[in-house]
Amino acid sequence: xxxxxxxxxxxxxxxxxxxxxxxxxxxxxxxxxxxxxxxxxxxxxxxxxxxxxxxxxxxxxxxxxxxxxxxxxxxxxxxxxxxxxxxxxxxxxxxxxxxxxxxxxxxxxxxxxxxxxxxxxxxxxxxxxxxxxxxxxxxxxxxxxxxxxxxxxxxxxxxxxxxxxxxxxxxxxxxxxxxxxxxxxxxxxxxxxxxxxxxxxxxxxxxxxxxxxxxxxxxxxxxxxxxxxxxxxxxxxxxxxxxxxxxxxxxxxxxxxxxxxxxxxxxxxxxxxxx
Amino acid sequence: xxxxxxxxxxxxxxxxxxxxxxxxxxxxxxxxxxxxxxxxxxxxxxxxxxxxxxxxxxxxxxxxxxxxxxxxxxxxxxxxxxxxxxxxxxxxxxxxxxxxxxxxxxxxxxxxxxxxxxxxxxxxxxxxxxxxxxxxxxxxxxxxxxxxxxxxxxxxxxxxxxxxxxxxxxxxxxxxxxxxxxxxxxxxxxxxxxxxxxxxxxxxxxxxxxxxxxxxxxxxxxxxxxxxxxxxxxxxxxxxxxxxxxxxxxxxxxxxxxxxxxxxxxxxxxxxxxxxxxxxxxxxxxxxxxxxxx
Numbered sequence: 001x002x003x004x005x006x007x008x009x010x011x012x013x014x015x016x017x018x019x020x021x022x023x024x025x026x027x028x029x030x031x032x033x034x035x036x037x038x039x040x041x042x043x044x045x046x047x048x049x050x051x052x053x054x055x056x057x058x059x060x061x062x063x064x065x066x067x068x069x070x071x072x073x074x075x076x077x078x079x080x081x082x083x084x085x086x087x088x089x090x091x092x093x094x095x096x097x098x099x100x101x102x103x104x105x106x107x108x109x110x111x112x113x114x115x116x117x118x119x120x121x122x123x124x125x126x127x128x129x130x131x132x133x134x135x136x137x138x139x140x141x142x143x144x145x146x147x148x149x150x151x152x153x154x155x156x157x158x159x160x161x162x163x164x165x166x167x168x169x170x171x172x173x174x175x176x177x178x179x180x181x182x183x184x185x186x187x188x189x190x191x192x193x194x195x196x197x198x199x200x201x202x203x204x205x206x207x208x209x210x211x212x213x214x215x216x217x218x219x220x221x222x223x224x225x226x227x228x229x230x231x232x233x234x235x236x237x238x239x240x241x242x243x244x245x246x247x248x249x250x251x252x253x254x255x256x257x258x259x260x261x262x263x264x265x266x267x268x269x270x271x272x273x274x275x
Numbered sequence: 276x277x278x279x280x281x282x283x284x285x286x287x288x289x290x291x292x293x294x295x296x297x298x299x300x301x302x303x304x305x306x307x308x309x310x311x312x313x314x315x316x317x318x319x320x321x322x323x324x325x326x327x328x329x330x331x332x333x334x335x336x337x338x339x340x341x342x343x344x345x346x347x348x349x350x351x352x353x354x355x356x357x358x359x360x361x362x363x364x365x366x367x368x369x370x371x372x373x374x375x376x377x378x379x380x381x382x383x384x385x386x387x388x389x390x391x392x393x394x395x396x397x398x399x400x401x402x403x404x405x406x407x408x409x410x411x412x413x414x415x416x417x418x419x420x421x422x423x424x425x426x427x428x429x430x431x432x433x434x435x436x437x438x439x440x441x442x443x444x445x446x447x448x449x450x451x452x453x454x455x456x457x458x459x460x461x462x463x464x465x466x467x468x469x470x471x472x473x474x475x476x477x478x479x480x481x482x483x484x485x486x487x488x489x490x491x492x493x494x495x496x497x498x499x500x501x502x503x504x505x506x507x508x509x510x511x512x513x514x515x516x517x518x519x520x521x522x523x524x525x526x527x528x529x530x531x532x533x534x535x536x537x538x539x540x541x542x543x544x545x546x547x548x549x550x551x552x553x554x555x556x557x558x559x560x561x562x563x564x565x566x567x568x569x
Binding site for chain 1: 285286287288289290291292293295296297299300303304305306307308310311314321367370371374375376377379380381382383384385386387388390391392393394395396398399400402403405408409410413443446447448451452454455500503504505506507510511525528529532533538541542545546548549552553556
């Protein structure tokens with residue numbers, strides 16, 4: 001009797017079946033990339049381009065529709081927001097996780113309750129307030145609120161609470177204060193958690209469409225999702241260009257995912273299961 | 276206890292750590308939320324300086340608003356995507372957890388949609404579902420369906436086509452969390468069941484499914500809430516059309532506020548959305564005590 005040989009056969013079969021199912025999941029991406037390399041006459045008529053036609057990609061990067069500024073805007077907004085969110089969330093998360101002070105639990109409950117407020121509730125007041133603050137239709141309307149992440153505080157607090165007390169105890173006895181402990185001990189230990197949150201938060205800002213839709217009106221300020229929408233509104237039969245533009249928006253996220261897969265998956269799994 | 280008393284002395288440090296974040300939460304979440312609550316009782320319209328308190332008029336208007344009821348119905352259809360994607364994600368996670376090679380690759384393939392830009396993905400689906408020449412309808416004609424559906428172009432099918440995109444989008448996220456939950460189901464529990472002579476199907480539905488029920492419950496609740504809040508994919512593909520057939524509540528709020536500038540009324544509808552989320556959250560609290568047993 002050889003159970004492994006029999007097992008591996010069924011395993012192989014299941015793997016093939018799952019690969020077929022998985023292929024259905026990524027077919028839209030493959031079709032997008034394939035179409036982006038087809039000439040206009042080939043759209044909808046074949047799966048693969050007869051030859052690689054780079055003109056669609058050239059058109060969206062150098063033509064009337066220049067994605068370079070959209071890219072720069074998205075990078076600026078996403079990077080500053082994410083950097084701010086990581087730092088500010090870590091700071092607050094430490095306070096909630098490792099310092100005992102009056103009103104801590106009440107305050108944390110207030111944070112949690114804010115998670116229930118749908119963004120649609122606060123779009124209008126933010127629109128009015130940002131007009132008063134003179135940041136409506138500027139990148140700051142995305143960056144400033146983007147630096148405050150309730151999810152980030154929640155997730156990092158969870159992580160900090162898991163750091164064993166003994167690690168910080170001896171430092172306390174040596175006379176170190178909370179700030180020293182936070183910067184010297186906790187932050188270095190939390191690098192994987194910070195990386196996880198940073199990747200998730202970055203992808204959120206990179207893909208954010210709703211806030212940009214509400215708070216940006218000048219095309220020169222558009223981030224990628226709005227730039228993409230603008231392109232499609234004005235070129236709604238240029239299917240190849242549309243797919244080249246969509247590829248440009250998606251490919252960086254695929255690259256980040258492939259590089260940070262481990263962090264992303266662990267982070268998402270732990271934030272939900274233990275949350 | 277020494278540490279304890281020492282930590283008490285450092286109370287101020289707690290406030291110092293939280294203060295910078297608290298300022299932002301106050302400014303960008305709490306104050307806008309209170310502000311919005313106030314707007315609910317006004318007839319505020321953007322660019323119209325005459326604002327007056329109208330009491331409960333907005334609420335009365337809402338409950339007589341046909342478009343509001345239609346939006347609720349569309350939201351209901353949209354929410355169907357949540358249980359569907361949960362069941363599919365559970366099955367995929369079950370298979371990936373035990374009996375495949377290339378687990379990492381497969382996991383990546385199923386997860387990819389979730390991290391890609393919703394708007395870009397929306398445009399790809401728009402072309403895939405294109406009624407006259409799109410690849411999906413071409414394929415349907417090829418297998419003998421002479422008049423395939425119009426998908427996003429037909430007000431009867433548009434909402435369901437959106438559901439398909441949403442299921443595809445959320446599947447990977449749910450799968451990742453199921454995979455984590457399945458890891459906690461111990462091999463012993465499975466083995467004991469096998470020795471007792473339980474078949475694979477029985478093990479799955481009588482043992483594994485109940486064991487991951489806390490995860491299912493959590494994913495159901497968070498999924499319902501997340502889905503109710505999101506309108507990016509719909510706005511990108513159909514802008515709520517054709518003839519309003521994909522205008523869900525969250526999109527209705529957006530349109531009322533920023534296309535028709537009826538901001539007072541929009542606030543009222545947005546608080547209805549909040550009330551629904553609140554009810555779901557309360558059900559979760561109660562349910563967690565009753566059903567979830569660690």
